[in-house]
Amino acid sequence: DVKVTQSSRYLVKRTGEKVFLECVQDMDHENMFWYRQDPGLGLRLIYFSYDVKMKEKGDIPEGYSVSREKKERFSLILESASTNQTSMYLCASSLQRGLGGELFFGEGSRLTVL
Amino acid sequence: AQSVAQPEDQVNVAEGNPLTVKCTYSVSGNPYLFWYVQYPNRGLQFLLKYITGDNLVKGSYGFEAEFNKSQTSFHLKKPSALVSDSALYFCAVRDGRNNDMRFGAGTRLTVKP
Numbered sequence: 663d664v665k666v667t668q669s670s671r672y673l674v675k676r677t678g679e680k681v682f683l684e685c686v687q688d689m690d691h692e693n694m695f696w697y698r699q700d701p702g703l704g705l706r707l708i709y710f711s712y713d714v715k716m717k718e719k720g721d722i723p724e725g726y727s728v729s730r731e732k733k734e735r736f737s738l739i740l741e742s743a744s745t746n747q748t749s750m751y752l753c754a755s756s757l758q759r760g761l762g763g764e765l766f767f768g769e770g771s772r773l774t775v776l
Numbered sequence: 777a778q779s780v781a782q783p784e785d786q787v788n789v790a791e792g793n794p795l796t797v798k799c800t801y802s803v804s805g806n807p808y809l810f811w812y813v814q815y816p817n818r819g820l821q822f823l824l825k826y827i828t829g830d831n832l833v834k835g836s837y838g839f840e841a842e843f844n845k846s847q848t849s850f851h852l853k854k855p856s857a858l859v860s861d862s863a864l865y866f867c868a869v870r871d872g873r874n875n876d877m878r879f880g881a882g883t884r885l886t887v888k889p
Contacts, residue, residue, distance in 0.1 A: 764822040
């Protein structure tokens with residue numbers, strides 16, 4: 663089974679702190695994604711990556727950055743956390759580009775910014 | 777960019793009755809369509825997908841979905857609902873050229889005994 667592991671299930675941070683959310687997948691997938699989930703808004707794409715050191719902006723990249731130094735790991739960085747970034751963050755991975763593959767999700771990281 | 781709409785925030789059905797969760801999509805190329813389910817405090821789980829071929833797609837846990845190109849719809853269905861089907865359901869779309877997947881806002885399904 664594909665496993666996507668997010669390093670922290672629950673985090674509480676203060677405004678202005680730098681936050682790292684880590685995600686690791688074990689199936690040699692090319693594509694990795696970061697979404698945030700908010701009630702009534704569904705999942706919104708923050709960033710995605712289809713190869714090591716490659717990244718593409720999603721719909722809401724402002725206030726976030728990402729890093730993909732190794733194929734299996736995709737990190738989401740909040741340079742200076744703000745209260746409006748309180749949310750559930752979901753990491754996902756999928757097979758190669760253009761194959762219509764489904765996404766495999768981690769369990770999510772619930773971030774609260776005070 | 778591609779998008780999906782789930783017109784119902786909430787769907788309530790009685791156990792044993794058929795259920796339908798609606799989804800419409802917009803995409804410039806050929807659509808790849810997906811349904812996912814989310815249980816409380818968990819990530820999303822894949823249910824089924826339409827890529828090409830038969831318009832009726834069967835998936836996990838007895839769910840199926842019908843692709844209708846003329847109506848740009850991909851409704852999720854189950855002939856007989858279970859209380860354990862109660863969860864949040866997301867429709868998603870990917871066009872054939874891109875990597876990114878777009879999700880709807882979600883529909884909360886409640887099945888009452």
